[in-house]
Amino acid sequence: MTTDTKQKNDLDKNCLDKTHLDDSGDWTFDKLEQYHQVIKEVAQEYRLDTYPNQIEVITSEQMMDAYSSVGMPVGYNHWSYGKKFIQTQQNYQRGQMGLAYEIVINSNPCIAYLMEENTMTMQALVIAHACYGHNSFFKNNYLFTTWTDADSIIDYLLFAKKFISSCEEKYGIDLVEDTLDSCHALMNLGVDRYKRPSKISMHKEHQRQKDREEYLQSQVNDLWRTVPKRKADEQLLKDRYPKDPQENILYFIEKNAPLLESWQREIIRIVRKISQYFYPQKQTQVMNEGWATFWHYTILNTLYDRGDVSDKFMLEFLHQHTNVIYQPPYNSDYYSGINPYALGFSMFCDIRRICEHPTAEDRQWFPDIAGSNWLDTLHFACKNFKDESFISQFLSPHLIREMKLFSITDDSKLSHIDVSAIHNEQGYLAVRETLSKQYNLSNIEPNIQVYDVRVDGDRSLTLRYYPQQGVPLAGSAEEVIKHVHRLWGFTVRIEQKNSDDSIELLQCCPDKAANLNE
């Protein structure tokens, strides 16, 4: 109690004297607390609405553990995480990669890991970046609020871990591992892209799991009923099942695969849920990182303006910040795609510029926001967009010029690549549209849907691939289809619908059934 007040007094005194916070030596928990306090004050002035923060200091080894479990603090056991861990460890030990300064988890309270090795400046940067940037994004962006439940994710992961280890005890590690392997292969196709979820509080999951088990099993059996049918029914059976193609393949398998045990269905559900939990993060990479970067930059600069931090602190911070937002040009050796930090940060800065100092061009392109309150506009952008829509809404000609963006068209049939648009009057819209599409997951991930199940015949499952602009499915499909077969239990086919509406069989598992069918 007394030490608390004493610290606060010290702090007040610091502010009064306009002497900056201690930036000497290594960080300590006291210093962390002091920096956090001032960062928090500034963040609140900027109306950053966050979950409570839980800041955990960890070592580099623990960071590697966190890496291999996609940052989740609890996870079920699977060999692929071991592989990931070994890879990370090898790369780190050989100096081929550095570890991230932080990992932040979309949970309530929001858990942020800070690395022990960071300097005091880095810790402050990370606190501003993760605990106020990412945190507020998690709490406010519509994708996260719709699709994830920050209150219960940790509980759910714990439930998943326990459930899977109890399955391992009952049915053996190998069997569980096989099921998990197959689920992981389909993980990307285990999300609802278009449907809105009905809100279920996740801690009810556990109680409902048993009921679900029995119920599901009875449903499935009904589907495969062999009782003879009347003529009228036969007509019905000519219709496809499912009536409309299904995008969530894992969900479809969980509900309809004839031979799965109820625990296997639960495992599919777990993988599906976790995949769905991460889906918003995939769709908001640019926004999320841009938002967090914008805020660490803005918050720390505000601190500097108020005299809370020293020049030395600022120089180190700017050095790190510049590294983070560096965008190598297309012809650089370091180029590996567009840096989401750079693009996101530039866009948020640009929105602020458009609000505060709009040019004639801005007024023409962004009549709604030019000259408006920048903080309102930024919060609006954070809440209501994902990468794709954010770019198509807010990428300005000014920024296109600044980044010298240009778009190319690569048609595999031609021997050359076309430059379709550059940063000029005619090109702005095209560049913006192309870049936006580049972040549309349905363009990047293959569009594969459950097309048909022969309910009355050999129970075979047909998946259909709809190519985007003639991009074929990669060769890995042959392996993946084996996993689908393992879950489904009967023949699985994947076919492709070409642009001329012809259907082409891509793969079939088991193989020989392909011939029998034709």
Next chain:
Amino acid sequence: MANFIDRRLNGKNKSSVNRQRFIRRYNKQIKQAVADAVSKRSVTDVTSGESISIPTKDLNEPFFHQGQGGVRERVLPGNDQFQTGDQIPKPPGGQGSGAGDGDASDSGEGNDEFQFQISKDEYLDLLFEDLELPNLQKNKINDIVEQKIVRSGFSTVGLPNNINVVRSLKKSLARRIALSGSERREIRALEERLSQLNALQEPPQAEIDSLEQAIALLKKQIRRIPFIDDFDLMFNNFSKQDMPSSRAVMFCLMDVSGSMDQVTKDIAKRFYVLLYLFLSRRYKTIEVVYIRHHTQAKEVDEHEFFYSQETGGTIVSSALKLMSDIQRKRYPQDQWNIYAAQASDGDNWADDTPLCAQLLQQQILPFTRHYSYIEITNRAHQSLWQQYQNLAATHPQFAIKHIKSVADIYPVFRELFQKQLA
């Protein structure tokens, strides 16, 4: 409110289960890699782990993704030369469209080997998995016993240096209390009487005196009970227990005649190292005796054994004789587990061969747990191999194997110590 938590003291091996899972899953590939690695490994290196590589294609986690081809549009930063409508010729080979970023590769780029370290224990476990020392169960347990002295309670007789002071004094105290019981009871009665008399207004001095005398007498009697007596003494007791011996001696016999070149010796050395490692997992102490021979045998140290050059003919029996002598003098078979490995290129002076067989049969094989003979040669077998073959047929603890190249060592070793099915 921020909540700072110091997690640095928490365990850092959260991933160890997953790592074990990984090793478990790729056991077969890893074992193969270990088998490959053992032939490349420096033979003197017995304490480090091993770096294992597995072809990356084996550990892919496949998922559906888009392949090459079709029409792709992409936005790139940093335009320094292009105008709308420019055509950039594709590099020959078709791939590498524009500035990379092509096919989504799901695991490291260009690395076709997945490499990682396993610890020494993991390495040895994998190396010697499914192997066991042959013929061990056929011998009676008292064949390989040594005696160990263990504590076994207390006894009333023993040597003075084994006296257990605490127990002895406890007994002495008990005896003294027991023997002085009646005297102390009397003293208590007399003292009570004394205090009654003293409390009177006119204490009868004569009676008091006599009482005091009686008390003094009784106290003197109590004091006369000896403080410690012979039968108070307790001694720590020790007894001898039979323990299975955990000592082994390994005889390395090698032909160093002119026909054995350095490559052949190196192969032999690798075999010895494997055997040594294997034994060291079963026995606490292992001694190694190096015997090299040409026409004469000599016990030498490790360096000389492997590296010194000799020339001359070959008389194998000289080494066997020396081994038998050393064994009898220094390693009695009731205390030591005796192992021997003999490496040779198969050359021997023809007249000596029957003698070797005889020596082995009569003087060596009865006492050894295992005797392996490896012949490292690319030529046809000679008389020694044939003689040994006959012996091997009748003696299960005797094994002969043929090694042609370095790569054969580990498989041959595994064959020798393959766990026999019951």
